[in-house]
Amino acid sequence: MIRxxxxxxxxxxxxxxxxxxxAESPSGLDQQGQPDLKFAGPMAFGPDGILFVGDPLSAAVxxxxxxxxxxxxxxxxxxPAVNQQVAAVLGSSPDQVLINDLVVNPLSxxxxxxxxxxxxxxxxxxxxxxxxxxxVAVLSLDKVHYAKAPLPNAxxxxxxxxxxxxxxxxxxxxVAYVDGRVVVAGLSNEEFSSNLRTIPFPFTPTDTGTSVExxxxxxxxxxxxxxxxxxxxxxxxxxxxxxxxxxCTPLVKVPLVDLKPGxxxxxxxxxxxxxxxxxxxIIVYEKGGKDYLLIANSARGVMKVAAEQLGDADGITSPxxxxxxxxxxxxxxxxNVQQLDKLNDKEAIVLIEASPGVINLQTVPLx
Amino acid sequence: MRVISNRRNGAQxxxxxxxxxxxxxxxxxxxxxxxxxxxxxxxxxxxxxxxPAVVLATDTEGRRVFEVRGLDSNEVPPIDEIGHRFxxxxxxxAQVTAPPPLAGHYSVDDGSIRFTPRFPLQPGMRYRxxxxxxxxxxxxxxxxxxxxxxxxxxxxxARVAAIYPTTSTLPENQLKFYIQFTAPMSRGGAYEHLRLxxxxxxxxxxxxxxxxxxxWNPAGDRLTLLLxxxxxxxxLKPREEVGPVLAEGRRFTLVVDRRWPDAAGQPLAxxxxxxxxxxxxxxxxxxPRAWRLNxxxxxxxxPLVVDFGEPLDYALLQRMLWIVDRRGxxxxxxxxxxxxxxxxxxxxxxxxRPAKYRLVADTLLExxxxxxxxxxxxxxxxxxxxxxxxxETASVEFQVRE
Numbered sequence: 187m188i189r190x191x192x193x194x195x196x197x198x199x200x201x202x203x204x205x206x207x208x209a210e211s212p213s214g215l216d217q218q219g220q221p222d223l224k225f226a227g228p229m230a231f232g233p234d235g236i237l238f239v240g241d242p243l244s245a246a247v248x249x250x251x252x253x254x255x256x257x258x259x260x261x262x263x264x265x266p267a268v269n270q271q272v273a274a275v276l277g278s279s280p281d282q283v284l285i286n287d288l289v290v291n292p293l294s295x296x297x298x299x300x301x302x303x304x305x306x307x308x309x310x311x312x313x314x315x316x317x318x319x320x321x322v323a324v325l326s327l328d329k330v331h332y333a334k335a336p337l338p339n340a341x342x343x344x345x346x347x348x349x350x351x352x353x354x355x356x357x358x359x360x361v362a363y364v365d366g367r368v369v370v371a372g373l374s375n376e377e378f379s380s381n382l383r384t385i386p387f388p389f390t391p392t393d394t395g396t397s398v399e400x401x402x403x404x405x406x407x408x409x410x411x412x413x414x415x416x417x418x419x420x421x422x423x424x425x426x427x428x429x430x431x432x433x434c435t436p437l438v439k440v441p442l443v444d445l446k447p448g449x450x451x452x453x454x455x456x457x458x459x460x461x462x463x464x465x466x467x468i469i470v471y472e473k474g475g476k477d478y479l480l481i482a483n484s485a486r487g488v489m490k491v492a493a494e495q496l497g498d499a500d501g502i503t504s505p506x507x508x509x510x511x512x513x514x515x516x517x518x519x520x521x522n523v524q525q526l527d528k529l530n531d532k533e534a535i536v537l538i539e540a541s542p543g544v545i546n547l548q549t550v551p552l553x
Numbered sequence: 554m555r556v557i558s559n560r561r562n563g564a565q566x567x568x569x570x571x572x573x574x575x576x577x578x579x580x581x582x583x584x585x586x587x588x589x590x591x592x593x594x595x596x597x598x599x600x601x602x603x604x605p606a607v608v609l610a611t612d613t614e615g616r617r618v619f620e621v622r623g624l625d626s627n628e629v630p631p632i633d634e635i636g637h638r639f640x641x642x643x644x645x646x647a648q649v650t651a652p653p654p655l656a657g658h659y660s661v662d663d664g665s666i667r668f669t670p671r672f673p674l675q676p677g678m679r680y681r682x683x684x685x686x687x688x689x690x691x692x693x694x695x696x697x698x699x700x701x702x703x704x705x706x707x708x709x710x711a712r713v714a715a716i717y718p719t720t721s722t723l724p725e726n727q728l729k730f731y732i733q734f735t736a737p738m739s740r741g742g743a744y745e746h747l748r749l750x751x752x753x754x755x756x757x758x759x760x761x762x763x764x765x766x767x768x769w770n771p772a773g774d775r776l777t778l779l780l781x782x783x784x785x786x787x788x789l790k791p792r793e794e795v796g797p798v799l800a801e802g803r804r805f806t807l808v809v810d811r812r813w814p815d816a817a818g819q820p821l822a823x824x825x826x827x828x829x830x831x832x833x834x835x836x837x838x839x840x841p842r843a844w845r846l847n848x849x850x851x852x853x854x855x856p857l858v859v860d861f862g863e864p865l866d867y868a869l870l871q872r873m874l875w876i877v878d879r880r881g882x883x884x885x886x887x888x889x890x891x892x893x894x895x896x897x898x899x900x901x902x903x904x905x906r907p908a909k910y911r912l913v914a915d916t917l918l919e920x921x922x923x924x925x926x927x928x929x930x931x932x933x934x935x936x937x938x939x940x941x942x943x944x945e946t947a948s949v950e951f952q953v954r955e
Binding site: 304306323378 | 642654763775866872919
């Protein structure tokens with residue numbers, strides 16, 4: 187006796203949170219259903235619980251209604267070996283799960299991870315939610331309100347090699363939402379170029395956004411294209427800026443107003459983070475009436491920079507000794523930080539590689 | 554609490570043909586739980602009356618699902634309790650404290666509960682399905698059963714097909730390598746499997762730009778490996794502190810480690826070493842007007858051969874050069890990149906006509922040091938222009954003769 191056919195339809199789901207596809211979805215999300223996300227990469231929260239997800243495989247940014255608009259503060263979130271917890275929920279092994287980004291919904295204080303189930307090109311994209319109880323749940327994207335913005339000037343998918351394969355792909359290194367615009371940093375796997383694009387939100391089909399190339403530095407007399415690794419928005423002298431950390435370590439400020447179509451923007455280098463620094467993530471916070479930047483590095487610990495110096499920094503115009511430009515302090519006890527986001531006014535949340543193959547999600551006080 | 558765990562190493566519970574085994578639990582009240590080992594989901598029901606059993610089955614859509622079968626109708630838990638009573642867990646070596654169950658959803662039938670995992674069960678993985686009856690904690694009966702999903706059929710191990718540039722002499726300011734594999738690779742650990750050795754065989758400290766995203770092509774079989782631009786560009790702190798990665802006159806070896814798993818989890822067929830010598834830095838742009846063209850005769854379908862006089866970027870050569878006719882229409886044909894990427898061949902689909910053509914280059918086309926036709930990799934700030942757009946293409950006209 188085999189009984190297959192008469193099971194009732196789904197009644198209850200576990201380890202998954204469904205987004206209620208409510209009528210009162212935030213404006214700007216014109217599609218409903220399952221977004222065709224191919225890779226869940228860098229993320230950023232916008233207004234009303236809207237999660238922006240960079241998808242380099244689709245060459246697009248998705249805006250997804252998480253439905254997470256509760257104002258309740260989730261409190262500290264600590265999940266030891268979070269990568270193993272994620273693997274368990276996904277029915278996979280820890281070595282087959284990659285965590286790509288960590289962000290906090292500023293409305294609810296809930297943490298979100300973007301991840302890949304599998305490590306090959308056919309890996310499944312997943313977004314997970316972790317609240318104050320430390321429980322890991324899959325964010326169900328089966329039926330959500332969403333919008334999709336193809337990346338302007340995205341690689342030409344028809345550009346194929348002689349074997350008929352498309353080879354070019356632009357990775358997305360960071361995504362941010364600033365004053366009604368989604369800012370996306372990208373890096374090509376072929377020509378050496380860095381693009382910073384701004385796309386107005388709500389997305390409009392005809393708007394191709396702005397592609398901006400950035401020259402950095404004036405290190406001695408030479409400057410060139412450089413890939414932006416991570417950036418954050420910050421207001422300097424009443425003017426919104428992007429503070430961008432480059433893969434080759436300078437920290438640069440760029441007025442947001444300068445990001446215009448076709449324009450080559452010259453960022454002002456305000457600090458050199460020095461050798462062995464691999465900037466990974468950057469946040470801005472306030473403590474004791476002063477603003478600070480916190481920059482996660484793979485090698486040197488976390489760096490704290492007093493933001494008040496940034497307005498005065500004229501830029502580095504000649505080769506400089508260590509800690510040139512604005513000063514910074516290294517928080518030595520925060521080593522091996524892979525991802526960083528602000529949890530609340532007093533705490534940050536970090537992904538730390540505690541030992542090989544073990545990644546902890548940890549709440550730490552803002553230094 | 555009574556627990557039956559019928560774990561058997563390597564047991565593939567729902568495959569028919571194994572020797573059946575039966576474990577009979579002590580009765581709780583009038584109930585007797587029987588766990589059948591090694592029976593197919595079909596044959597598991599041969600014993601009457603059916604006893605509760607946890608099985609791995611396949612639903613009508615071909616998905617693997619976990620089921621508890623053989624419950625009396627009145628024993629099927631209320632909806633809000635199902636998640637507490639029946640769950641499936643991934644079993645792996647790491648010590649997970651209070652492991653969470655697999656994500657998925659439940660459905661019920663008369664006397665059965667089905668759990669459908671949200672994601673397909675992973676080949677080679679072990680899973681445990683656990684059902685707890687409604688007894689008090691101290692008197693609870695637990696059915697616990699492990700299932701092993703057969704590993705994928707092993708295909709031939711991937712290997713490195715090529716490392717570009719293929720030339721064995723590279724400029725001191727060499728910017729990047731492309732590592733082409735014969736099959737898709739696993740991502741997320743690339744830099745653990747790549748080393749740059751100096752002439753003494755000692756690893757160079759942090760020579761690469763390590764991007765967590767890793768720069769793969771869409772098929773996942775080609776990695777772009779950038780040398781740390783902070784140590785390539787002049788005047789940046791990393792270079793000031795520890796010097797450039799490569800030094801003129803010295804020899805290095807790029808090593809691709811054999812342990813790098815492909816997308817199927819198998820290590821590479823073998824290690825690959827690319828030895829090279831370092832020449833002076835290249836700070837000049839490729840100049841299309843200096844390229845030598847070998848122009849075929851009209852009426853033939855022989856290739857147009859373009860000799861650059863230096864190696865150019867392998868990947869960009871695939872798509873940044875093309876031929877147009879005198880009206881500017883692209884001429885259909887195929888291309889080949891020549892030996893050591895110093896030349897490029899265009900084979901037309903139709904015979905050449907006696908006419909003027911143009912070889913067009915995207916000005917983003919780069920040499921090995923990232924100098925493009927449009928601009929040097931490192932540009933003097935005073936020559937950097939005022940933000941005006943550069944020409945997107947450069948072209949060279951040529952005449953095909955009778």
